[in-house]
Amino acid sequence: MMILVFERVIVSLDLENGLYQEFSHPLYDYEPANRITLGVLRDCLCTFSSSEKFSDVWIMKEYGNVESWTKLLCVPQMGGCGCYIYTKPLYISEDDQVLTYFFKMGKFSLAVYDSIHDTLKIPAIQNNIHDLVPEAYLPEIYFESLISHFSQD
Template sequence: MSNTHHRLMLSSTNELDELVLFDSPMPSDFPTFTINQTQLSYPDCLKIEYDSPFYVCSCDGILCFTMYSGPGVGPPVLWNPSIRTFKILPPLDNKPFSAYNFGYDHCSDKYKIVAVSLVEDREEVSVHTLGTDTWRRIPDFPYNGPFDRFGIFLSGTVNWMSFDNVSSSCVIVSLDLEKELYQTLSLPDFEKDRLIRTLWVLRDCLCIFVRNDMFLDVWVMKQYGNKKSWTRLYRVPHMDNRGLLCNYTRVLYISEDEILLMDFGKLECYQSKLVVYDSKDGTLEIPTIQNIGGWIHPEVYIESLISPCS
C-alpha cells in the first residue's frame, strides 16, 4: 500500500572521504527546485568492515548495496532504511569481481539476489534465495556478457544490455527469476546515429535511454516483451551548463505533471548533479539540494515495512 511513497537517497563523500547518505521525500512540487536532505546513519558494522557501497539497487523498499572490500567487492548487503533493518548475505567464494542484482519472484514469494561474476573469459551467474545460506550456479550469461553486470529488475525479471554477434546488434537479455532461464528482447527502432546509454524502469515499464550530441530520447516498453509496444515518451535537449558539456545518465522519476528528475555528468570535471526538466515548456533547471555538495549518486526508492531478514 506504500508503493506511491517515493523517496530520494543521495550518496556522497565528506571532507574525510567517508561515505555519507542523505534522504528526503520526493518533492511534491518540483518547480520549487529545493530538496531538503536529512543525513542517514547506516549500520556501523558496514563502516568498520567495508570501505563503502559503490552500487545501490532497490526492490520493494529494500536497498541492495554492493560493498568494497579490499581488492574486490564484499558480500551484498540488504538494508531497509525505513525501518533501519539490514542483512549481510553470504559471500560468493572466490569471485571477487561480482555485481549483485536484487528482485522478487512472485511465484515462490521469495526475494532473490543474482550475482554476475567475471571469471576468465566468461560471465558466471549465481543465485541466492533470501532465507537460505547458499549460492546456486545457473547457466552462464549468454552472448558476450552484459555491457554492465548490474541489471534492472522488473516484473519478476532481471534485464541487461548485451551484444549478439550473430545478428551484430544490441539486445536486451532477460532472466526470469522463477524459471531461472534467459530470453532475448528486441530494442526499439531508433535512428542509427543514436547511442545506447542505459536500461532503467519508469512507471513500471522497462525503459531505455538513447542519445546523440543534441538529445536524450526516453523510450519505454509499455507491454513487457512486446517490441511493438516501445514508445518514445520524451526528447530532452542536452544542457550546456556554464560552458561545461553535460550528458544525462538517467531519468530518475517522472511526476504526475510530466516533470522529469534526471541526473547528469559534467564531463570536464567528473561531477554528477541533478536536473529538473519540464516536458511541457522545455525548461531545464538545476535544483538546490541543501546540506550536500560535490559528487552524488542518486537513487529513488519506495517506503516499505518489509524486513530483509525475513
C-alpha cells in the same frame, strides 16, 4: 577490411524457471553509440539513449512485447547551462517533468527538465555529497521487480 556489427539486445532472466528472453531495443532515430541506459519508469521497462543534441526516453508499455516500445520524451542537451551527458532519468511525473542526473563541470548533478516549457532547473541541495565526493554516489530509484512475486491462480 572487416566490419563488425553488434546487435543490441535486452536479456531477461526468470530466476524461478531458469528461462531467459531476449528483447530488441526500440528503433532509435540515430546511432546512440554506447550511451544507452536501462531502467524502470512508470512501472515499465525503459531505455534512455543519448546523442550529441538530445536524449530520448523510451518505455515498453507491455513487458515482453517489443511492438509496445513508445518514445515518451525527447530531452534536449542543455549546453547553454554547461550541462552535458545526461546519464539517466530517475523519475517522470504525470505532467512529464523529468528528474535526471547529468555530468557538469566534473560533478554529477540533479536536474528537473520540464518538457512542456522546455526548461531545465538545477535544484540547490543542502549537504550535497557530490560537493565533497564528486563521483562516489549516484542517485538511484529502488524497484523491487517488474514482475509480481505472487501467483494469480
